[in-house]
Amino acid sequence: MYGNKLSHIVVTTKNNGTVPDLPANCAVEISSYIGSSGAKTIAFGKLQPAEKGWLQCMKIWSSVLKKLLLQVTMVCYVGFYFKPSNHIR
Structure with a gap:
């Protein structure tokens, strides 16, 4: 995003292990920091x-x-x- 502000936004994205109890390829709605390189999800434990x-x-x-x-x-x-x-x- 503009200025690489790392804005905190809830997005729907591919899980990729963010929620370990769900398959990696499923979509999840998760808190993320959005910057110039895309969404960086906020992972949490089991x-x-x-x-x-x-x-x-x-x-x-x-x-x-x-x-x-x-x-x-x-x-x-x-x-x-x-x-x-x-x-x-």
């Missing part, structure tokens, strides 16, 4: 068992919803595209 469980449940639920929305979108698209009345001129 979570307590109850917090870890809640966090993992939320990530799994998010994954399930994404898959469901993709399937619904595809069904709606295929249903609309192949509906005979859409192709009659």
Whole structure:
């Protein structure tokens, strides 16, 4: 960012071990310092068992919803595209 001020901002970024209880390739919303070289996430240690469980449940639920929305979108698209009345001129 301008002036390399290292502004403290909450961003969504690739985990890369910032939250050790989640996969490295998942997206996390985390406090970061933003400067001219990009986001530098503020890492913290492992979570307590109850917090870890809640966090993992939320990530799994998010994954399930994404898959469901993709399937619904595809069904709606295929249903609309192949509906005979859409192709009659």
